[in-house]
Amino acid sequence: MRWQGGRQSDNVEDLRDENAGQQGGLSQGGIGLGGGGFVGPAFQLVRSGGISGIIILVVLFFGMKAIGLDPMQFLLTGNLAPVQTSSQTSGAPTQQRNDEMTQFVRTVLAETEDVWSGIFKANGATYTPPTLVLFSNQVRSACGFASAASGPFYCPGDRKVYIDLSFYNELANRFGASGDFAQAYVLAHEVGHHVQNLLGILPRVNQMRQSMSQDDANKLSVRVELQADCFAGIWGYYTNQEGIVEQGDLEEAINAAHQIGDDTLQKRTQGYVVPETFNHGTSAQRAEWFTRGYNSGKIDACNTFNADI
Template identity: 45%
Template sequence: MEWKGRRGSRNIEDRRGIGSAGAGGMGVVGMLAVLAVGYFFGIDISPLVGGLSEPQQTAPRQLTAEEREIGQFVSVVLADTEEIWAEVLATQAGMDYREPSLVLFSGAVQSACGGASSAMGPFYCPGDRKVYLDTDFFRVMQRQMGAGGDFAYAYVIAHEIGHHVQNLLGVLPQVNRARAQAGQAESNRLSVLTELQADCFAGIWARHAADRFGSIQPGDVDDAVNAARAVGDDILMEKSGRAPMPDSFTHGSAADRSAWLMRGMRSGQIDDCDTFAAAGR
């Protein structure tokens, strides 16, 4: 993926060098309570990192050269999503795109949705319309998920921006209300459909970014599809030593996640990403 030397976004809030003070006082129980009502739709990587923990106080520090470069990469990808979704929402939904902010953090972070540990993976908070990303997640993807590559990392960002698009379209508020009144199985099903739609929206971004910027190189699409499969619930359960149980899925299987990503790439159309209609609801 060609990204160096290209325009970055102004909507980056970098908190990585300012230190952290745990998970904002909520603790693990508080974070799980937030998850239960559907505020966070991030990628739960706790099976790969040994469970949730509340990070200790860390002192301010200087960012490494690698961290600065990753920050630049994230900024360029975010700028691409801004351009693409401004055009797509205007032409396909007749609405303006309101740009979110993206917060880079290390270890733990506070959001309008509460405190969170990096073990929860990247997430979008509809309360403040911000995406939160500990860029160490990219290292986890490469070393523990076998899903490295710039376009794979860009897919993760685009997926979280997909949740922002869902929020603008009114999907997230509707899902949260439905999940609050549903039993566990139905709540999980709605969560899966929400995640798969965000994958499809990431595919829309990829399709239009390839056409508009010409930044996609051979093998990039394979990297993104591999990343989508790597964060499938069945794969994460298997890696944590558990048998995959579809009723407990909250993000979707590897096959479904990669399929909806590719659907968005092939179509480029919001209407073709209606996972809820496809599921008969």
């Protein structure tokens, strides 16, 4: 992946030299990369019924402009004021590190900003990028406290992506998914959740989950995660158009998607699979939906809510 020399995003908070002061798990809606369930965000924006409501949201977002309405203004009517993190309450700004991995994630984040800003602009809307929070060991977000063991996650409550960069060592050594494009896929997946949030999909999913059984909620979560994989593929499509992708990069991302599938993770950790507990998708599904986005570059190719899964 030819990332060196690219624009680096300024939408980064570096908390690696701070201690959040408390350990614990995500409590109010953090959406991780794999191995954990989707817990609905602590706010709701859209109040319509059925999975068809999500499909309609995706369609409306790119169709309301035709009748003179602002889809972003319609979707983002809730109170999304961010909850303060430890860096905001410490009284002093943190100093941004400038090591190679920091430069890498800032560059990848900038690429996601460019891609999604272009897509939103082409459809008459404005993309508001997420903030990337770098932390070590543990962190406090609007979704609660999380440890590095939670893996990377997106918090809808403050519109931030959180990652302990040591996860990339685990991705390579524990999960067998090495390579810079595999690492970039991880970040692009979490940004995909942010796009879902802007489209109003995550709030709608949260509302639906409240009246579902756990099995049905898991199935819905799978559709959410596979769509985020597909959105990550869309990012890959445009980076490939720009000549950033090198030979072997696509295989790295597909391998990463495969290695963090629910079935592969369960086989690795417990020796058998329990399909009804899947909440991110199988290895084959995750690789398939990333590839769909990568091959098409189109949002309408990522409608997991109207697909046979």
